[in-house]
Amino acid sequence: MGDTVIVDMPNYMQVPGLLKWIGANIMYLWRKPPDWRFPVEKAIELMIRYRPKAIFITDPNNPTGSYMDRNELNELAEESIKTGTLLVFDEVYWGSERGEPKNSVIQVIEGENAVSISGLSKVYGLPGLRIGWIAVKLRKIVDRMLGLKDYTSIAPSILSDYIASKILTQNNVEKLRKRAKEIIEKNIKILKKEFTIRENIIEVYWPLAGAFIWTRIPWTTNTLELTYDLYKRYSILINPGECFEAKGYIRIGIGQKPELFNKNIRYTLNSLEELRKQYAKMKLLD
Ligand SMILES: Cc1ncc(COP(=O)(O)O)c(C=O)c1O
Incomplete structure (x- = not known):
């Protein structure tokens, strides 16, 4: 309630909606045409100035399809460590890059202040399974997520769980990507x-x-x-x-x-x- 957060825009609007619902103080950070790249410099400026609790980025971005390169991710990660800002990345389109493969935020950041969210609905073509994941090192967030799961989906269907375990092998991941x-x-x-x-x-x-x-x-x-x-x-x-x-x-x-x-x-x-x-x-x- 009342925490300041930065949100990448334009974006898949579920996260901004949830943030409004829980009463966060939201600052939109707009990408601009023609390349719609995430404005890292501006994000750093805002992090230094406002010390936001978190920054929510969809990378690769929905709807613009732009994604950050390793240097940009490094710059953002470095500053987020200094300002104590949690980087929350929706990486559900990771694996669909047309050029250089993208790095996940958690491959770049050594510390505990990054979260990567993804799932099987997009690149893997399996939205019906309703299987996704959150990768995070911070124990506090893992515990909180497990608690929330008890009030939402409780557990995945056993069939979805089984299919997902078959899909998530190196070979199948590469094939589906x-x-x-x-x-x-x-x-x-x-x-x-x-x-x-x-x-x-x-x-x-x-x-x-x-x-x-x-x-x-x-x-x-x-x-x-x-x-x-x-x-x-x-x-x-x-x-x-x-x-x-x-x-x-x-x-x-x-x-x-x-x-x-x-x-x-x-x-x-x-x-x-x-x-x-x-x-x-x-x-x-x-
Ligand atoms: C960026 C992004 N994140 C998350 C989702 C939701 O995915 P799921 O169907 O796995 O809940 C979508 C769906 O459109 C999306 O575009």
Whole structure:
């Protein structure tokens, strides 16, 4: 209650929601276009100035797909040790990097002030198992988490537990990461092809990792209305930037099977093009 925390933005909004619920004093730290990298320098400045209790980062980031390199992680880790700030990293998209493999925060930090959260729902393609984990050295946090588990899921289903134990072998982890990367690469290639003939419809920030494309709509900032229209008129469900407190953007999922994605992205872009024409007629363009 009342503790100051820093939250990486834009972000998967569950953590900011929980922090509001428990009455934390939240400081949003916004990433910026065009690369949407985590602003390490700014985070360090805020840590020194406000001595926050924790900093919550999604790395690789949802929705922008950007992730930190080892130097950036080191810089952040060094300062967090000095200021006693707990680094809480959601690393559920770890393993989907398109370039240099990412390091986990707990591989970089020697001390006890880092937490890595992940699970099987994304890169491993097994959301139905409801299996995830928290890696942390600090005993106090382990005990607290075990206590919370008694009030939430209590224990995993025995089937999920069994499947997860088979998945989490070096060989299978690598196989599934490779599978995820192949899907993402294929879908990005498909989007690149479709996109070149429709550059005025969406502005794309090509991701470094993750299962999304973060895009800006150059012709309207009311993306909530736009996604309602996409849903009502074309049965297309897309997250508007408003879900991330970022009006004017939309997040497109690229985790589908490439055959499906090919058809669906063309349909989505065509629908956006039609909507833009209709908005122009109704004088709704920005
Ligand atoms: C960054 C991030 N963390 C956590 C989750 C939740 O994952 P799970 O389904 O394993 O609870 C999501 C789901 O979209 C996510 O994007």
